[in-house]
Amino acid sequence: MSSWRDNLIKTEPYVAGEQPKGGKFIKLNANENPYPPSPMVEKAIAGFRAAGLNKYPDANVAPLCEALAKRAGVDTDNVFAGNGSDEVLALAFRAFFNSELPVLFADVTYSFYPVWCENMGIRYECIPLDDAFNYKAEDYARPNGGVVICNPNAPTTIGRDLDFIRSVLDANRDSVVIVDEAYVDFGGVSSLPLLSEYDNLLVVQTFSKSRSMAGMRIGCAFGSKELIAALRAAKDSYNSYPLDSVAIAAGIASVSDESYFADTVGKITATRDRLTGALRDMGAELPDSSTNFVFARFPGHSAVDIYNALKTKGIYVRYFNKPRIDDRLRITIGTDEETDMLIENLRRILGNNC
Amino acid sequence: MSSWRDNLIKTEPYVAGEQPKGGKFIKLNANENPYPPSPMVEKAIAGFRAAGLNKYPDANVAPLCEALAKRAGVDTDNVFAGNGSDEVLALAFRAFFNSELPVLFADVTYSFYPVWCENMGIRYECIPLDDAFNYKAEDYARPNGGVVICNPNAPTTIGRDLDFIRSVLDANRDSVVIVDEAYVDFGGVSSLPLLSEYDNLLVVQTFSKSRSMAGMRIGCAFGSKELIAALRAAKDSYNSYPLDSVAIAAGIASVSDESYFADTVGKITATRDRLTGALRDMGAELPDSSTNFVFARFPGHSAVDIYNALKTKGIYVRYFNKPRIDDRLRITIGTDEETDMLIENLRRILGNNC
Numbered sequence: 045m046s047s048w049r050d051n052l053i054k055t056e057p058y059v060a061g062e063q064p065k066g067g068k069f070i071k072l073n074a075n076e077n078p079y080p081p082s083p084m085v086e087k088a089i090a091g092f093r094a095a096g097l098n099k100y101p102d103a104n105v106a107p108l109c110e111a112l113a114k115r116a117g118v119d120t121d122n123v124f125a126g127n128g129s130d131e132v133l134a135l136a137f138r139a140f141f142n143s144e145l146p147v148l149f150a151d152v153t154y155s156f157y158p159v160w161c162e163n164m165g166i167r168y169e170c171i172p173l174d175d176a177f178n179y180k181a182e183d184y185a186r187p188n189g190g191v192v193i194c195n196p197n198a199p200t201t202i203g204r205d206l207d208f209i210r211s212v213l214d215a216n217r218d219s220v221v222i223v224d225e226a227y228v229d230f231g232g233v234s235s236l237p238l239l240s241e242y243d244n245l246l247v248v249q250t251f252s253k254s255r256s257m258a259g260m261r262i263g264c265a266f267g268s269k270e271l272i273a274a275l276r277a278a279k280d281s282y283n284s285y286p287l288d289s290v291a292i293a294a295g296i297a298s299v300s301d302e303s304y305f306a307d308t309v310g311k312i313t314a315t316r317d318r319l320t321g322a323l324r325d326m327g328a329e330l331p332d333s334s335t336n337f338v339f340a341r342f343p344g345h346s347a348v349d350i351y352n353a354l355k356t357k358g359i360y361v362r363y364f365n366k367p368r369i370d371d372r373l374r375i376t377i378g379t380d381e382e383t384d385m386l387i388e389n390l391r392r393i394l395g396n397n398c
Numbered sequence: 399m400s401s402w403r404d405n406l407i408k409t410e411p412y413v414a415g416e417q418p419k420g421g422k423f424i425k426l427n428a429n430e431n432p433y434p435p436s437p438m439v440e441k442a443i444a445g446f447r448a449a450g451l452n453k454y455p456d457a458n459v460a461p462l463c464e465a466l467a468k469r470a471g472v473d474t475d476n477v478f479a480g481n482g483s484d485e486v487l488a489l490a491f492r493a494f495f496n497s498e499l500p501v502l503f504a505d506v507t508y509s510f511y512p513v514w515c516e517n518m519g520i521r522y523e524c525i526p527l528d529d530a531f532n533y534k535a536e537d538y539a540r541p542n543g544g545v546v547i548c549n550p551n552a553p554t555t556i557g558r559d560l561d562f563i564r565s566v567l568d569a570n571r572d573s574v575v576i577v578d579e580a581y582v583d584f585g586g587v588s589s590l591p592l593l594s595e596y597d598n599l600l601v602v603q604t605f606s607k608s609r610s611m612a613g614m615r616i617g618c619a620f621g622s623k624e625l626i627a628a629l630r631a632a633k634d635s636y637n638s639y640p641l642d643s644v645a646i647a648a649g650i651a652s653v654s655d656e657s658y659f660a661d662t663v664g665k666i667t668a669t670r671d672r673l674t675g676a677l678r679d680m681g682a683e684l685p686d687s688s689t690n691f692v693f694a695r696f697p698g699h700s701a702v703d704i705y706n707a708l709k710t711k712g713i714y715v716r717y718f719n720k721p722r723i724d725d726r727l728r729i730t731i732g733t734d735e736e737t738d739m740l741i742e743n744l745r746r747i748l749g750n751n752c
Contacts, residue, residue, distance in 0.1 A: 048574045048598045049624070051497040051543065057634030060457060071453070080449035089644060094443050095434035097613035097648075099425070100606070103414060127481055131637040138517070143405040163492070163635040165519065189405065220402045244402045252454070259451035259643035270403070280411030281517040283485040289613035290443060290644045294451075 055163050058156045061362050069358040070385055072376040075198075075227075075337050077256035079311065079379070081294075082304040085257070088297035092290050101289040104276060108292045111299040112264055116236055122266055124275045125295070127286040129226055129250035129263030132275075134160050136246055136265065139278035140220040141166045143189030152177060152368055153194045154224060177202055177331065181211035191216055194224040196232040196334035199364065199374040203232040203334030213242045220271065222246045227335035229254035229309050230316070236266060243268035246275075253336055254309050255298045262287065262295045312336050316377045322387045326394055337376045339369075345394060347373050353393045359386055409517050412510045415716050423712040424739055426730040429552075429581075429691050431610035433665065433733070435648075436658040439611070442651035446644050455643040458630060462646045465653040466618055470590055476620055478629045479649070481640040483580055483604035483617030486629075488514050490600055490619065493632035494574040495520045497543030506531060506722055507548045508578060531556055531685065535565035545570055548578040550586040550688035553718065553728040557586040557688030567596045574625065576600045581689035583608035583663050584670070590620060597622035600629075607690055608663050609652045616641065616649045666690050670731045676741045680748055691730045693723075699748060701727050707747045713740055 061073035080086075105125040113120045126132040137160045141147050146169040149157045153173075161168040171183045177200040184191050193212060196203035213221055223235045225247055235247050251262035265275060279286060287295075298305070316333055323330055323340050330340035342350060351363035351373055362374040377383065415428035434440075459479040467474045480486040491514045495501050500523040503511045507527075515522040525537045531554040538545050547566060550557035567575055577589045579601055589601050605616035619629060633640060641649075652659070670687055677684055677694050684694035696704060705717035705727055716728040731737065 046497070047572055048494070048544075051494065051574075052624075052628040053493045053496060053632050053635070055631065055635040057631050058638060059634075060454070060638050063454070063456065074454055076454065077452045079452060081451050085451065086448035089446050089448050090444055092443050094440035094648075097435050097439065098431045098433060098610040100414070100417070100428055100430065100612040101615070102417065127637060128639060130639070134636050139407045140402070140405065142407060143400070159635050190402075218401055220405075256452040258454040258639075261455070261639055261642040270406075274406040277409065277411050278407050280413075281407070281409040281513050282488050283481060284412060284414050285482060285484070285612075285615055288615040288642065288645055290648075291642055294448075294644075 058159045070382045071360050072378050073360040073362040075376045076258050079256050079308050081256040082298050082301035084297040084301045085294045088293045092293055101285055103284050105287045108295045111296045121269045124265040124272050126263050128261040129248050132248050132263040132265050135275055135278040136222055139274040141190040145187050145189035147190040148184055148188045149192040154198050157192055181208055184212045185215035188219050190219050191221045196227045199339050201333035201335045201339045202331050205233050209235045220244050224248050226250045230313055230336045231334035246271050260291050260294050262291055312377050315380055315383050319383050337374055339372055339374050341372045347371050350393055357389045412513045424736045425714050426732050427714040427716040429730045430612050433610050433662050435610040436652050436655035438651040438655040439648045442647045446647055455639050457638050459641045462649045465650045475623045478619040478626050480617050482615040483602050486602050486617040486619050489629055489632040490576055492518055493628040495544040499541050499543035501544040502538055502542045503546040508552050511546055535562055538566045539569035542573050544573050545575045550581050553693050555687035555689045555693045556685050559587050563589045574598050578602050580604045584667055584690045585688035600625050614645050614648050616645055666731050669734055669737050673737050691728055693726055693728050695726045701725050704747055711743050
């Protein structure tokens with residue numbers, strides 16, 4: 045006789061960065077933005093008419109999609125919005141990857157991709173990046189059920205140009221190609237201009253990083269009307285109303301404030317470049333980052349030891365106990381003050397503080 | 399050669415009530431609450447510290463689960479919260495229904511259940527309610543991969559007592575039994591007291607109806623620690639952070655205001671009972687409702703004709719073009735004023751206005 049316990053889910057979940065509670069600490073382990081969202085967001089929330097919450101929100105998040113469409117120069121029917129880019133990506137996997145052929149993505153990339161495949165019974169193949177963590181376009185020129193490229197890639201921080209994306213698209217006229225641009229605003233090159241040429245391209249972005257709104261859960265996707273219609277069908281087969289009315293209002297407010305957005309991104313990239321220099325001065329090896337984090341190895345030192353030593357100082361960074369990357373740390377760009385604290389502690393830990 | 403178009407999702411989506419836009423209308427088609435949420439909710443949103451939105455919310459929605467646990471007299475580990483009860487139910491299907499045997503639910507019940515099964519490749523069997531739309535416990539005493547009971551049931555409005563739920567649970571020691579209590583606060587009997595006896599029972603509730611928060615997207619579930627852990631694993635295999643920080647604060651505020659909750663529910667049930675009497679006076683046939691809507695047939699009249707006639711008057715009710723229920727209308731309980739307008743128009747349409 046089987047028990048209900050035998051039939052519980054067995055998928056190995058995605059593991060997010062620790063969320064330390066209480067006390068003073070510096071949290072550089074979840075690629076969060078150290079700055080608050082635009083003051084327009086604060087205003088939108090403070091002025092939100094709560095009385096209207098008795099009604100369901102717009103199921104297709106039309107008001108926010110309109111604002112995003114206008115900014116991207118596309119139609120509203122080319123835009124989808126959901127509960128964080130994780131939900132948008134999950135729905136995209138469900139909407140597009142229904143072939144018997146494996147979906148292709150890198151071995152070192154966002155580790156939620158294989159989790160979604162396992163969750164939904166989608167075949168997949170992880171294709172090794174080269175030794176310098178670069179994608180090779182020719183690796184994606186084989187029969188497949190879909191392609192997912194993270195650009196700039198996480199956790200490697202490396203961005204690729206449109207020639208690369210175009211090569212992947214040209215080799216994949218018969219598959220949907222998802223370009224996950226969670227970090228694109230920090231120095232990557234967006235594939236949005238390719239939308240008019242490729243109706244099998246979906247570009248996914250998030251409000252969690254460059255817009256300082258991880259706590260508001262907003263993700264979005266841009267694609268052909270056919271792809272967006274399929275995404276909406278996937279949503280309506282799972283959860284019809286993914287974004288609440290406050291999030292919609294807050295999202296619109298964020299999109300309206302272009303100058304705050306540019307300022308914040310500028311501050312973070314400046315701090316990142318300073319941190320990159322300081323790390324290299326300490327002997328660390330890391331690629332130039334196109335994201336709001338760095339991915340560094342410390343020759344002669346153990347990454348997990350540094351991770352633990354920083355933790356005792358109240359500084360949380362991300363260590364992955366995984367092949368190929370267990371000699372590295374992923375460190376989010378914090379404020380200048382947080383970054384100074386990080387540099388100071390790292391120097392001490394590495395014994396370079398003389 | 400296959401095209402990417404061949405591999406797009408083919409699930410037939412759930413269809414929600416129309417969302418008419420602009421102009422003046424009376425919306426009685428989505429079982430929304432006609433009253434605003436508690437003033438405490440308004441206060442929580444107006445006072446929300448938007449600067450903190452740069453950080454991810456608590457992935458397990460712990461602060462809200464604590465408030466819900468306290469109210470229900472259970473531990474926080476017995477509570478799950480998600481993006482509306484639709485998401486909670488979808489995750490529960492994914493977390494619990496992984497057997498080869500069919501999941502059982504009624505033929506006339508919430509029409510999202512078969513959609514989730516199709517979406518996730520779960521076998522299912524729809525079991526006919528009896529001619530008066532009653533569940534029969536013996537129908538659920540057969541080998542199965544899970545059971546879903548909607549209590550009170552939608553769209554039938556009929557609630558069942560704990561003896562019935564207990565019979566279903568006693569016949570299903572080896573399956574997870576989900577009791578969907580979306581409407582329970584309007585006069586149903588909650589299965590929460592049975593949680594201490596049955597570790598295979600999951601009770602799902604929502605903030606969208608009795609708490610007037612459809613626009614805030616909050617659903618929750620109560621169950622054994624094992625079931626809640628499996629639900630969290632399903633969440634972490636799909637979308638780690640389902641509730642945004644504003645929704646969490648607003649949800650806690652709603653739960654804190656017990657008297658507003660009781661007042662609102664009291665007003666709606668009083669209006670419902672008045673509407674029920676008025677409908678019966680017009681010759682309509684409908685069961686006593688334990689929900690915030692009624693489900694009526696109008697002997698000698700066509701339901702779809704009445705639906706269309708009401709629509710021309712700006713009154714939206716719900717008509718289902720489905721076997722067994724296409725002679726009925728589902729009408730949400732509005733304010734007293736809205737209900738008066740509905741009654742007046744219905745009398746006119748039915749020719750009883752002399």
